[in-house]
Amino acid sequence: MASLLSLMTGVRSGNAQTVTLESLLGEMADRDAAAQWPALGYTCKEVSSHDPRKKDPADPAGWHSNEDYGNFIRIETNEDRREWVILDTVGPGALTRFWAPLNADKDQQIVRFYFDGSSKPAIAVKLNELLSGQSFVRPPLAFVSWNETDLRDELKPDYKAPRGVGADLYLAIPFAKGCKVTLDQAPFYYCINYRLYDPATAVRTFTMADYASAKNAVNQAGATLLADPPVVDNNLNKQATLAPGEELALDLPEGSAAVRNLQVQVLPADAPQVLRSVILQAAFDGEPAVWCPISEFFGVGARLHAAQDWCQSASTNGTFSARWVMPYQHSGRVTLKNAGNKAALVKLSGSTRPWTWNERSLYFHANWHCQLGIKTRPMFDWNYIRIRGQGVYVGDTLTVFSPAPNWYGEGDERIYIDGEKVPSHIGTGTEDYYGYAWGMAHYFSSPFMSTPERDGTTQEDWRGYTTDSRLRLLDAIPFRSGLKHDMEIWDGADTQVDYAVGTFWYARPGAESNRAPQPQEAAQALKETAGPLAH
Numbered sequence: 001m002a003s004l005l006s007l008m009t010g011v012r013s014g015n016a017q018t019v020t021l022e023s024l025l026g027e028m029a030d031r032d033a034a035a036q037w038p039a040l041g042y043t044c045k046e047v048s049s050h051d052p053r054k055k056d057p058a059d060p061a062g063w064h065s066n067e068d069y070g071n072f073i074r075i076e077t078n079e080d081r082r083e084w085v086i087l088d089t090v091g092p093g094a095l096t097r098f099w100a101p102l103n104a105d106k107d108q109q110i111v112r113f114y115f116d117g118s119s120k121p122a123i124a125v126k127l128n129e130l131l132s133g134q135s136f137v138r139p140p141l142a143f144v145s146w147n148e149t150d151l152r153d154e155l156k157p158d159y160k161a162p163r164g165v166g167a168d169l170y171l172a173i174p175f176a177k178g179c180k181v182t183l184d185q186a187p188f189y190y191c192i193n194y195r196l197y198d199p200a201t202a203v204r205t206f207t208m209a210d211y212a213s214a215k216n217a218v219n220q221a222g223a224t225l226l227a228d229p230p231v232v233d234n235n236l237n238k239q240a241t242l243a244p245g246e247e248l249a250l251d252l253p254e255g256s257a258a259v260r261n262l263q264v265q266v267l268p269a270d271a272p273q274v275l276r277s278v279i280l281q282a283a284f285d286g287e288p289a290v291w292c293p294i295s296e297f298f299g300v301g302a303r304l305h306a307a308q309d310w311c312q313s314a315s316t317n318g319t320f321s322a323r324w325v326m327p328y329q330h331s332g333r334v335t336l337k338n339a340g341n342k343a344a345l346v347k348l349s350g351s352t353r354p355w356t357w358n359e360r361s362l363y364f365h366a367n368w369h370c371q372l373g374i375k376t377r378p379m380f381d382w383n384y385i386r387i388r389g390q391g392v393y394v395g396d397t398l399t400v401f402s403p404a405p406n407w408y409g410e411g412d413e414r415i416y417i418d419g420e421k422v423p424s425h426i427g428t429g430t431e432d433y434y435g436y437a438w439g440m441a442h443y444f445s446s447p448f449m450s451t452p453e454r455d456g457t458t459q460e461d462w463r464g465y466t467t468d469s470r471l472r473l474l475d476a477i478p479f480r481s482g483l484k485h486d487m488e489i490w491d492g493a494d495t496q497v498d499y500a501v502g503t504f505w506y507a508r509p510g511a512e513s514n515r516a517p518q519p520q521e522a523a524q525a526l527k528e529t530a531g532p533l534a535h
Contacts, residue, residue, distance in 0.1 A: 018202040021214050024094060024172035025221040028473045031311075034394055035258065035325040035506055037360040037478070041198040043417070044096075044477040046425040047087050048191040050412060054426055057381070057414075064379035064490060066410055068428035069189045076182075078119070083112065083182035087192050090178040092203040096474040097193040098169040101437035102128050102144065102161060109185045115205045116177040122207055123173075127183065131167035136211070140225050140447050141171040141218070145435045149306065151446045152226055166437035170448055171218075172474055176203045189428050189437070193475040225447040229313055229321060232261040234349035241345045242278075242338035248348055252332035258355035259326040264294055264336065265347040268318045271304035272526055276500075277340030279522060284328035284363050287509065291517045292368040293339075294320055296502030301399040301467025302526050305452035308445045309471050311395070311504075314452060324504070326364040327355045339519045362391060362506035367515035370500040372524065376491035381414055384485040385503045389511025393477040393485065397469040397502040398434070401527055404493035405461040407439050411488030418481045425477075430487060434468040448473065455529065463529045471504075498527065 017023075017040060027033045049071045053062035073085040095113075107128055112121035129135040133142035139154040146165040153159060161167070173179075181192065197203065204210070211218070240248045252259065266274045275295040282290035294300070298321070299307050300314035307314045313321040326332070338344050355361070367385055374382065384396060393415075402408050409430035414423040427433045431440050435449045439462070443453040448471055455464025477483065483505075491497065503515070 018204055019174050020204045021172060021174060021206060021210060022217045024174060024474060025217050029221050029224040031323060031325045035327050035362050037362060040201050042195040044193060044475060045196055046193050048426060048428050049187055049189050050426045050428050070186060072187050081184055083184055084187050085180060085182050086187055086190055087179060087181040091196050091199060092176055092201045093194055093196040095173040095194045098131060099432060099435060100131055100167055100190045102132060102163055102165055102167050103188055104163055106185060106188060109183055112182045114180040115175040131169045132161040134161060137169060137171045140222055142169045143446060145444050146441045148444055164438045166435050168435050173206045174203045176205045191427055191432055225310060232351050234261060234263060234351045237349040239347040241343050243343050244338055244341050247335045247337045248346060249333055249335040250348055250350060253352055254331055256329050256355050256357045257352045259350050260353050262322045262350045264320045266318045267345050268304055270344055272302050273340060274344050275300060275302060276526060277522055278344055278346060279337045279339050281337060282334045284332045285330050287363060289363050290366045292366045292502045293522050296368055296397040296399060296500060297366055298322060299397045299450055299469040300452055302465040303452060307450040307452035309450040309469055310447040311471055312469060324364050327357060327361050329357045339522045362508060365505045365507060367503050367513055369515050370518055370521040372498045373496045374489060374499055375496055376489055377494045379490050381486035382489050382499060384487060384501050386484045386514040387505060387511060388482045389507050390480055391505055391507030391511050393483055393505045395471040395504040399465060399467040399500045401465050401498040402462050404495040405463050406492030407462050408491040408497060411490035414486040416484040417479050434470050440466060440468060
């Protein structure tokens with residue numbers, strides 16, 4: 001059986017590469033792929049059931065409308081069936097993410113995938129079963145995002161998908177000439193991400209026969225994504241008690257190399273403030289690349305709870321690990337800085353491996369933006385980051401503090417690529433962007449997204465801290481000249497909230513963002529709720 005790594009670049013046909021199911025699975029599970037400009041050019045696109053009045057950012061009433069359900073492209077008749085079309089695109093591409101809530105009223109709803117202009121669907125299955133991992137796609141490539149510390153639980157034969165929560169399909173589904181997705185009942189909420197490759201790209205269209213033939217590769221990808229992070233013998237280690245304002249630095253080996261594991265340890269007794277006040281910084285070849293508190297860099301947020309995804313891990317013993325690949329040409333430096341007002345015992349360690357730098361190599365970046373006391377009225381778009389240059393956006397971690405029990409996450413993502421006046425990515429809610437539904441799970445870990453245990457445990461009380469991470473593997477967003485990512489502030493209460501987001505991206509040398517260090521915000525004492533939380 002060919003390894004996933006060898007499959008990553010696709011099947012060669014003459015001098016060209018062909019995108020296949022196997023090559024996409026290999027790309028998904030290859031960490032080095034994220035640190036390189038895509039070998040086969042593509043654009044990441046999105047369709048969703050968002051309110052059609054969201055057409056013009058200059059029109060507040062329409063732009064902040066919130067009837068994000070029941071919307072579709074058209075209704076057509078196929079073999080005497082009425083079908084609601086929710087995606088219709090032309091060109092070579094691949095579906096990379098399909099999200100929808102599990103609604104009992106839709107248990108019998110059939111989703112159909114038509115490829116390359118065919119009048120016959122290549123896939124026709126129950127939508128709820130497909131997206132929840134109960135059909136031919138199994139976890140982790142399809143799963144329910146609900147209170148799972150280990151997604152392998154959903155592989156057990158007696159697992160029953162809970163209701164009213166998000167279901168996520170991450171199986172890559174390639175097509176050569178076009179793709180149409182339909183439902184045989186009126187749609188509810190949905191969001192689909194897909195790639196459109198450069199027109200000359202060769203793609204082998206998905207068939208169920210090919211899927212059966214690729215079963216070993218599918219299983220191997222799933223096992224790789226679900227495997228516990230490897231134990232790494234870090235070749236760089238330092239430890240110190242940092243007084244306020246002090247730094248602990250690791251100078252990376254000279255020459256072309258890449259950081260492949262980065263670990264930080266703190267004393268659990270110093271949490272939670274140490275999570276926000278200890279800052280991870282990095283520069284590669286003299287370019288500042290990372291400035292982010294460990295709270296968002298490692299996906300843990302403001303509480304010392306466990307969480308894990310493909311690139312980030314947090315443990316209750318105060319150990320945090322990151323598996324982003326971070327290449328450099330000549331030199332690099334990684335530091336921890338204590339921006340707080342109390343001393344902190346920290347340990348910083350990492351491992352590097354050789355890297356061949358070329359015209360496709362990208363620097364890793366992680367930035368942080370925090371705003372305290374955000375007024376939730378009127379609704380507005382809060383900027384995660386604005387990037388100038390060429391690169392790939394690969395994920396983010398959002399921490400929200402709410403003093404009100406009302407649900408705050410109705411706001412949609414708006415992602416503008418390469419100078420778009422209207423964003424090509426508009427979703428249906430903050431929780432939907434992070435793969436949930438009807439509010440967030442109490443806790444969840446998967447390769448693609450995670451949330452450590454949040455303060456509130458009911459759907460009626462959202463006071464305190466909630467943290468959510470989304471990693472973009474095959475749904476990463478390439479940009480040629482720049483990217484802007486906003487998140488709409490659409491809260492159920494007229495109140496004030498705190499937002500802090502870590503953003504993760506790769507870019508060619510010279511790229512810049514609008515996110516400067518915010519040491520004063522990082523040093524602020526973390527707020528606490530007044531009164532007991534609902535349980």
